[in-house]
Amino acid sequence: MRVQLRHRLGYLTALLVALALPQVIYPGLALDIVVWGLFAVSLDLLLGFGGLLSFGHAAFWGSAGYAAGLAAKHLGVPFPVAVLAGVTVAVLLALPIGYLSIRRQAIYFAMVTLAFAQMLFYVTNEWRGLTGGENGLQAIPRTFPGLTLPSGSAAFYYAALPLALLGYWLAWRAVHSPFGHVLVAIRDNEARAQALGYPTRRYKVLGFVLSAALAGLAGSLFALGHGFAALELLHWTTSGLVVMMVILGGVGTLWGSVIGAAVVLLLRDWLSTSTLTLAGVSLKDAWGVVTGVIFVLIVLSFRRGVWGTLLQLRLPRGGSRPAPRAGQTTAGGPSAADGG
Amino acid sequence: MDTRVDRQEQATGRLGRRAFLTRAGSLGLAAAGLGGLLAACGGAPTATTAPSSAAPAATTGGGATAAPASTAASAAASSSASAPASAAAAGASASPVRPGPVRLVAGKVVLAVINDQSGVYADLTGKNSVRSVQMAVDDFKAKYGPNVFPGAIEVIDADHQNKPEVANTKAQEFYDRNGANVILDLPTSSAALAVAGVAKARKKLYINISGATTELTGAQCNRYTFHYAYDTWMLANGTGTYVTEKVGKKWYILYPNYAFGQDMDKSFREAIEKSGGTVIASKATPFPSTDFSSFLLEVPSAKPDVLGVMHAGGELITIAKQYNEFKLRDQKIPLAIGLMFDTDIKAIGADSLAGTVYTTAWQWNLDEQARAWSDKFKALTNVRPTFAHAGNYSAAWQYLEAVLRAGTDEADAVVKALEGYSFSDFFIRNGRIRAEDHRVVHDAYQAQVKPTKEAKEDFDFSTVINTIPAARAFRPVGAVACKLD
Numbered sequence: 001m002r003v004q005l006r007h008r009l010g011y012l013t014a015l016l017v018a019l020a021l022p023q024v025i026y027p028g029l030a031l032d033i034v035v036w037g038l039f040a041v042s043l044d045l046l047l048g049f050g051g052l053l054s055f056g057h058a059a060f061w062g063s064a065g066y067a068a069g070l071a072a073k074h075l076g077v078p079f080p081v082a083v084l085a086g087v088t089v090a091v092l093l094a095l096p097i098g099y100l101s102i103r104r105q106a107i108y109f110a111m112v113t114l115a116f117a118q119m120l121f122y123v124t125n126e127w128r129g130l131t132g133g134e135n136g137l138q139a140i141p142r143t144f145p146g147l148t149l150p151s152g153s154a155a156f157y158y159a160a161l162p163l164a165l166l167g168y169w170l171a172w173r174a175v176h177s178p179f180g181h182v183l184v185a186i187r188d189n190e191a192r193a194q195a196l197g198y199p200t201r202r203y204k205v206l207g208f209v210l211s212a213a214l215a216g217l218a219g220s221l222f223a224l225g226h227g228f229a230a231l232e233l234l235h236w237t238t239s240g241l242v243v244m245m246v247i248l249g250g251v252g253t254l255w256g257s258v259i260g261a262a263v264v265l266l267l268r269d270w271l272s273t274s275t276l277t278l279a280g281v282s283l284k285d286a287w288g289v290v291t292g293v294i295f296v297l298i299v300l301s302f303r304r305g306v307w308g309t310l311l312q313l314r315l316p317r318g319g320s321r322p323a324p325r326a327g328q329t330t331a332g333g334p335s336a337a338d339g340g
Numbered sequence: 341m342d343t344r345v346d347r348q349e350q351a352t353g354r355l356g357r358r359a360f361l362t363r364a365g366s367l368g369l370a371a372a373g374l375g376g377l378l379a380a381c382g383g384a385p386t387a388t389t390a391p392s393s394a395a396p397a398a399t400t401g402g403g404a405t406a407a408p409a410s411t412a413a414s415a416a417a418s419s420s421a422s423a424p425a426s427a428a429a430a431g432a433s434a435s436p437v438r439p440g441p442v443r444l445v446a447g448k449v450v451l452a453v454i455n456d457q458s459g460v461y462a463d464l465t466g467k468n469s470v471r472s473v474q475m476a477v478d479d480f481k482a483k484y485g486p487n488v489f490p491g492a493i494e495v496i497d498a499d500h501q502n503k504p505e506v507a508n509t510k511a512q513e514f515y516d517r518n519g520a521n522v523i524l525d526l527p528t529s530s531a532a533l534a535v536a537g538v539a540k541a542r543k544k545l546y547i548n549i550s551g552a553t554t555e556l557t558g559a560q561c562n563r564y565t566f567h568y569a570y571d572t573w574m575l576a577n578g579t580g581t582y583v584t585e586k587v588g589k590k591w592y593i594l595y596p597n598y599a600f601g602q603d604m605d606k607s608f609r610e611a612i613e614k615s616g617g618t619v620i621a622s623k624a625t626p627f628p629s630t631d632f633s634s635f636l637l638e639v640p641s642a643k644p645d646v647l648g649v650m651h652a653g654g655e656l657i658t659i660a661k662q663y664n665e666f667k668l669r670d671q672k673i674p675l676a677i678g679l680m681f682d683t684d685i686k687a688i689g690a691d692s693l694a695g696t697v698y699t700t701a702w703q704w705n706l707d708e709q710a711r712a713w714s715d716k717f718k719a720l721t722n723v724r725p726t727f728a729h730a731g732n733y734s735a736a737w738q739y740l741e742a743v744l745r746a747g748t749d750e751a752d753a754v755v756k757a758l759e760g761y762s763f764s765d766f767f768i769r770n771g772r773i774r775a776e777d778h779r780v781v782h783d784a785y786q787a788q789v790k791p792t793k794e795a796k797e798d799f800d801f802s803t804v805i806n807t808i809p810a811a812r813a814f815r816p817v818g819a820v821a822c823k824l825d
Contacts, residue, residue: 028509133599136530230504230530
């Protein structure tokens with residue numbers, strides 16, 4: 001009972017933070033945090049709960065971004081419809097990609113997903129007539145009947161927020177449903193889950209597609225929010241960045257991913273105009289090094305990520321379970337129950 | 341210049357950086373690193389406001405300790421040296437500036453520079469372009485008096501890290517929150533175009549200097565976007581025409597297979613055929629590539645007069661080295677290069693490129709006026725300027741004078757003051773800002789790389805051998821549709 005109350009308070013706080021965010025920081029950056037957060041959550045769904053490390057999640061984020069952009073630009077549809085188009089494309093891509101890649105495990109799975117993402121990257125780069133090549137798809141309109149939504153404005157942030165929240169809710173729902181529990185069971189011991197009669201492969205494909213759909217939702221909002229889709233969306237560094245966000249926040253904690261995303265994006269934003277110097281080298285020049293050092297520090301000192309460590313501190317002594325290592329052990333269950 | 345180098349750097353450079361990071365991490369993060377981080381965190385609140393403070397000397401963070409003294413010195417010197425020179429030149433061909441009361445919308449003028457300060461373009465433009473803009477502001481104040489505007493002139497800057505979304509967000513933030521009047525520079529074509537969209541939406545000025553894409557004055561053009569120094573059409577047309585007329589008519593072209601390379605190939609072909617040459621073969625190389633030997637070995641059998649290479653950055657360096665390894669020059673197949681910067685020549689070595697012809701927007705030792713400015717720049721930064729550095733100074737200066745002419749910094753009035761304006765300065769010769777598509781047309785140059793033994797000083801890489809008059813240097817108006825709205 002008390003736990004439930006505490007959870008409700010937690011959700012309420014999160015909602016208030018989400019609503020107040022564009023008042024505190026620049027609205028464009030606030031939207032970035034919300035959508036990258038959702039992207040990271042979608043990956044955590046797969047990594048933390050399915051135990052599958054996808055290193056090609058940019059494929060869904062990017063292809064949905066392009067699809068949403070094309071729908072908005074050439075068909076002139078209102079932005080929620082464009083988002084729907086983006087999600088649809090992500091799902092359609094995820095079905096074959098997921099079906100093929102879940103046949104492999106661990107590092108092989110990561111490599112197969114990376115290969116698919118790279119294929120998409122090259123196709124997008126070459127298909128200039130449609131995607132604009134490395135110039136990107138520019139000047140994507142955001143139309144909504146009766147509203148003007150300039151990019152980087154608080155107006156678009158609030159228009160996009162309900163869709164993003166829907167995505168977050170779906171992720172939470174999936175984790176707390178019987179489906180989510182089966183996914184965790186498969187992650188922990190696939191043979192036993194199979195012996196219990198679960199069609200594990202089908203569950204994994206479904207988890208993969210769900211994760212891709214959420215990544216697609218995030219990618220569509222991102223492209224529409226910025227008003228363009230560029231090749232960067234599909235680049236492998238994007239896949240890497242989102243993995244980094246999840247690990248920073250805490251694998252298998254769902255909401256930790258949002259914190260990881262916020263840390264990375266705020267840091268990047270701050271470093272891009274920072275005037276600080278360290279031993280004669282401007283931090284701005286060395287933003288990659290600074291981000292990397294902070295990443296190393298967090299991984300070394302908070303083994304479960306920022307949020308994961310906080311949760312562990314709150315668990316009653318003795319009641320804690322073995323530390324999760326990249327979603328390999330049991331963290332999903334307890335942290336999922338407590339993480340809300 | 342645009343993303344092809346960027347991609348390559350992501351393929352190779354980033355890996356290097358990652359590897360470096362891991363190593364740095366495993367060193368146990370020496371106390372220095374920790375201390376620095378703490379300082380970084382502690383300093384955060386001040387850092388967010390620092391870039392917008394109107395520092396009279398240098399605004400850039402890096403090396404700021406050394407900068408103020410030299411800035412002061414050179415600013416004093418400059419007021420009698422090159423600023424009046426450029427202003428005098430401007431006065432000669434343009435309507436005189438009328439220094440009158442100026443009305444400022446927000447009480448100050450803010451020039452924002454967004455470029456790559458940490459990646460592949462950091463040397464080419466980077467924070468030295470920010471200094472260059474600050475130089476322009478200082479010289480402007482020296483010429484027209486410190487109180488020329490009823491408010492401060494500020495320079496702010498951001499590193500877009502070659503990411504279009506960072507450029508996009510920073511541009512919005514600069515316009516909305518920092519009151520930026522104009523955004524300058526912007527290398528990397530996807531980032532350059534993303535910011536053009538922001539300028540259009542916010543109805544604020546944007547002068548692109550180091551972006552190469554012709555889209556800025558083509559399909560993506562808009563009322564508030566200007567393209568200042570160069571573009572792919574200018575490069576291709578310049579080299580294609582000159583080399584066909586002077587060196588040889590039968591071309592063999594190699595280009596990297598992505599937007600920039602395809603554009604260059606198309607523009608080169610047009611220029612070559614217009615000047616009576618033929619393209620006997622044009623081959624696309626997969627992008628990115630680290631080995632071009634199979635392509636280069638096929639070249640001699642086709643017996644071309646010229647080999648045209650459209651690669652850039654790291655790929656250009658590789659292909660030029662392999663060209664020398666296979667001794668194509670000895671087989672009487674001279675090399676023509678689509679896009680090359682002084683930094684590339686430095687990396688490849690002037691001797692391997694000796695005799696190669698390329699097109700450029702400006703050269704630091706073009707003439708006395710250019711050299712005078714370059715000396716001043718060198719005193720401040722210790723390097724010779726690229727045309728991107730010079731272009732940033734020139735664009736900032738022209739913007740400030742346009743505000744003076746308009747009598748206000750209100751964007752539409754400044755756009756009007758810029759449109760159709762003719763001028764010359766140390767960077768732009770016989771320049772005119774086309775009202776139709778906001779392309780700034782000016783004289784361009786053919787340069788030829790000279791062997792190191794002929795170099796008289798550092799950075800003396802090439803000789804200007806031909807001037808392409810402004811009227812023929814850039815894509816004619818109406819070649820592609822551009823609706824300024």
